[in-house]
Amino acid sequence: MNFKYAMPTTVECGLGISRKIGEILQSYQADRVFIVTDRGIRMAGLLEPIEQCLHEQRIAFEIFDETEPNPSANSIMNGLEKLKASGIQHVLAIGGGSSIDTAKGIAIMATNSGHILDYEGVGKIQNAGYPLIAIPTTAGTGSEVTASTIVTNTQTQFKAAVISPYLFPKLALLDAELTKKLPPDITAATGMDALTHAIESYTSKGATPVSRAFALEAIAMIGKHLKSAYFVGDDMDSREGMLIASMMAGAAFAQSRLGNVHAISHTIGGIFNIAHGVANASLLPYVMKFNLPACPEKMRDIAAALGADTSSLTSEEAAEKAIEIVVKLNAALSIPTTIQQLGVTLDQLPKMVSDAMKSGNVLINPRLTSPRDIQAIIENAYHGRLY
Numbered sequence: 188m189n190f191k192y193a194m195p196t197t198v199e200c201g202l203g204i205s206r207k208i209g210e211i212l213q214s215y216q217a218d219r220v221f222i223v224t225d226r227g228i229r230m231a232g233l234l235e236p237i238e239q240c241l242h243e244q245r246i247a248f249e250i251f252d253e254t255e256p257n258p259s260a261n262s263i264m265n266g267l268e269k270l271k272a273s274g275i276q277h278v279l280a281i282g283g284g285s286s287i288d289t290a291k292g293i294a295i296m297a298t299n300s301g302h303i304l305d306y307e308g309v310g311k312i313q314n315a316g317y318p319l320i321a322i323p324t325t326a327g328t329g330s331e332v333t334a335s336t337i338v339t340n341t342q343t344q345f346k347a348a349v350i351s352p353y354l355f356p357k358l359a360l361l362d363a364e365l366t367k368k369l370p371p372d373i374t375a376a377t378g379m380d381a382l383t384h385a386i387e388s389y390t391s392k393g394a395t396p397v398s399r400a401f402a403l404e405a406i407a408m409i410g411k412h413l414k415s416a417y418f419v420g421d422d423m424d425s426r427e428g429m430l431i432a433s434m435m436a437g438a439a440f441a442q443s444r445l446g447n448v449h450a451i452s453h454t455i456g457g458i459f460n461i462a463h464g465v466a467n468a469s470l471l472p473y474v475m476k477f478n479l480p481a482c483p484e485k486m487r488d489i490a491a492a493l494g495a496d497t498s499s500l501t502s503e504e505a506a507e508k509a510i511e512i513v514v515k516l517n518a519a520l521s522i523p524t525t526i527q528q529l530g531v532t533l534d535q536l537p538k539m540v541s542d543a544m545k546s547g548n549v550l551i552n553p554r555l556t557s558p559r560d561i562q563a564i565i566e567n568a569y570h571g572r573l574y
């Protein structure tokens with residue numbers, strides 16, 4: 188078996204660890220930092236303790252809080268202008284996947300010419316970007332440890348993936364205190380994004396023994412912690428468990444890539460501007476159903492990791508159990524069962540199919556997938572036809 192394992196991001200986890208940021212930047216000999224975030228994070232009061240500790244360490248900062256959900260290429264290029272005008276050479280992302288992806292785009296474009304969309308695809312970036320520290324405030328995308336940034340091309344309504352080892356942040360700080368007040372709907376959506384990463388990574392054709400170990404442990408931790416993080420927001424054990432699981436799922440898919448759920452969710456996210464996690468959660472059971480014949484044993488492992496007793500079940504029965512658990516989890520978290528309920532319409536179905544087929548994730552999906560298959564999955568997810 189040939190594979191490469193590289194995870195250059197240093198991860199530090201602990202309650203309150205984000206307040207070490209001043210000391211960390213001092214150790215990098217940085218006296219100024221460019222903070223990338225969004226207005227929701229600012230309104231939630233998450234920046235204040237961090238600003239305070241930057242003041243204490245005499246680190247000056249500028250804040251770019253214009254991150255958009257499903258960030259557009261234009262918003263990244265706009266942030267880049269502000270970074271360049273500031274002359275600052277260290278970037279700090281504080282927020283969910285949208286803020287971290289925006290910061291990744293800005294940090295990398297500081298040292299590469301042209302436009303962010305010139306680098307769509309794998310391995311096109313020439314130069315390392317400015318050093319980036321990522322502090323996630325959602326437990327979902329794992330972007331703090333991945334080699335990608337997802338950028339919406341508003342002209343084509345397509346969410347493009349830019350993938351390069353230069354996109355791994357230098358450091359990720361996992362501080363569950365920042366997720367304590369994450370509203371339940373965002374906890375649900377982002378938590379299901381993390382579960383989707385872990386499941387797609389575990390079953391991906393690109394999986395390795397290393398990525399599978401991370402993915403399976405992430406599945407088990409999400410099974411254990413997501414509902415309590417949703418129902419009892421200040422249960423710090425669950426909040427921290429979700430943050431670690433989300434990071435591990437990210438570290439897994441940074442190696443293995445994903446599958447058809449993400450191929451389709453990026454498409455519908457780009458066209459309908461739907462929250463990424465909700466799109467994934469709604470699609471996940473339909474894609475698992477499609478994939479079942481190709482990987483029943485792996486789906487048995489997923490069912491067991493999610494707490495099912497599969498000892499007396501056939502592989503198919505155990506795999507069905509995994510789907511059943513995901514469906515029940517979605518219901519417990521009030522996630523819509525169809526993409527129609529998310530506002531998706533089928534009038535652009537041919538575009539949705541052709542955009543999804545452009546995603547590299549289709550190629551490593553466990554079951555060989557044709558455009559007709561993608562169309563059937565979208566139609567099933569639209570009409571709620573799981574069985």
Ligand SMILES: NC(=O)c1ccc[n+]([C@@H]2O[C@H](COP(=O)([O-])OP(=O)(O)OC[C@H]3O[C@@H](n4cnc5c(N)ncnc54)[C@H](O)[C@@H]3O)[C@@H](O)[C@H]2O)c1
Nearest residue numbers: 227228231257283284285324325328330333335337369463
């Ligand atoms: N690069 C990657 O590896 C990767 C992986 C998966 C997803 N993504 C991308 O990440 C984006 C989605 O990120 P996301 O799901 O984290 O959502 P997000 O970053 O868009 O945040 C969602 C909302 O939650 C709010 N929020 C975040 N943390 C909060 C907190 N602690 N308290 C209160 N409000 C808070 C934000 O203000 C925002 O309004 C999508 O664009 C998706 O494509 C990237």
Ligand SMILES: [Fe+2]
Nearest residue numbers: 328380384463
């Ligand atoms: Fe995702």
